[in-house]
Amino acid sequence: MTLLSVNVNKIAVLRNSRGGAVPDVVQAARTCLDAGAHGITVHPRPDARHIRADDVRALSTLARERDVEFNLEGNPFATPRAGYPGFIALCREVRPAQATLVPDGDGQLTSDHGFDFVRDGDALRPLVAELKALGCRVSLFADAHADAGDCSIARAADCGADRVELYTGPYAKAHGTGGSEAMLARFAGAARRAQAAGLAVNAGHDLDQANLGAFLAAVPNVLEVSIGHALVSEALYAGLEATVQAYRRIVDGVPRG
Ligand SMILES: CC(=O)[C@@H](O)[C@H](O)COP(=O)(O)O
Numbered sequence: 001m002t003l004l005s006v007n008v009n010k011i012a013v014l015r016n017s018r019g020g021a022v023p024d025v026v027q028a029a030r031t032c033l034d035a036g037a038h039g040i041t042v043h044p045r046p047d048a049r050h051i052r053a054d055d056v057r058a059l060s061t062l063a064r065e066r067d068v069e070f071n072l073e074g075n076p077f078a079t080p081r082a083g084y085p086g087f088i089a090l091c092r093e094v095r096p097a098q099a100t101l102v103p104d105g106d107g108q109l110t111s112d113h114g115f116d117f118v119r120d121g122d123a124l125r126p127l128v129a130e131l132k133a134l135g136c137r138v139s140l141f142a143d144a145h146a147d148a149g150d151c152s153i154a155r156a157a158d159c160g161a162d163r164v165e166l167y168t169g170p171y172a173k174a175h176g177t178g179g180s181e182a183m184l185a186r187f188a189g190a191a192r193r194a195q196a197a198g199l200a201v202n203a204g205h206d207l208d209q210a211n212l213g214a215f216l217a218a219v220p221n222v223l224e225v226s227i228g229h230a231l232v233s234e235a236l237y238a239g240l241e242a243t244v245q246a247y248r249r250i251v252d253g254v255p256r257g
């Protein structure tokens with residue numbers, strides 16, 4: 001079974017564009033949960049361009065009230081600054097059910113790569129251990145490399161992680177082109193290598209209603225997808241409740257009518 005975690009970053013983008021409190025990020029998250037989302041994801045960034053520390057606290061409270069998973073994503077190596085206490089500090093404070101570590105540069109437009117587990121392993125290991133001691137499940141953002149070479153995804157297990165989140169941007173880009181089948185085979189291989197190393201598999205980035213079904217059909221045992229940009233965009237046309245319900249039908253494997 002694949003769980004749907006809705007990323008509400010983009011609700012905060014809209015709110016911040018006017019500097020007020022509308023739209024309400026917590027109300028949007030509540031609507032998603034009421035519509036069937038299994039959890040909520042946010043990825044606060046050091047420049048606080050969308051989700052802010054206070055949003056993290058409020059959404060964490062909502063997730064606890066609703067007994068659903070709160071997935072906090074971010075770069076554990078980003079420098080804290082005014083308004084951004086740092087990813088690990090936020091995890092210490094709110095203890096998310098899942099902490100997903102992502103190797104983004106501070107000014108990056110969006111996430112576009114996973115960890116290099118050979119290079120980053122020694123730095124990740126103590127952070128993963130601390131997060132697990134806090135009670136968080138730990139997932140590491142990972143590329144689906146074409147082969148099982150030195151940067152093999154299986155090395156995420158040596159860092160102590162519970163899961164990897166496959167960075168699905170390259171698949172989304174290839175979807176609908178001639179390269180889609182090869183890309184799906186690449187992701188299925190990466191998932192199998194991770195699972196063989198004892199890691200469970202999540203996936204996310206640029207997944208949408210058009211590409212999600214084929215991904216889940218081809219890649220074995222994806223436990224969770226986190227989806228934000230496309231879902232919030234599609235909700236502009238169809239409404240948030242109906243859009244979340246449409247994603248639920250896809251992750252639940254309900255054939256499209
Ligand atoms: C790790 C990942 O793929 C998402 O968290 C994505 O980066 C969302 O971040 P933005 O909403 O800032 O693009």
Ligand SMILES: NCC(=O)COP(=O)(O)O
Nearest residue numbers: 007204205206226228229
């Ligand atoms: N981890 C991926 C995520 O939370 C949402 O990514 P996107 O759907 O906004 O690209």
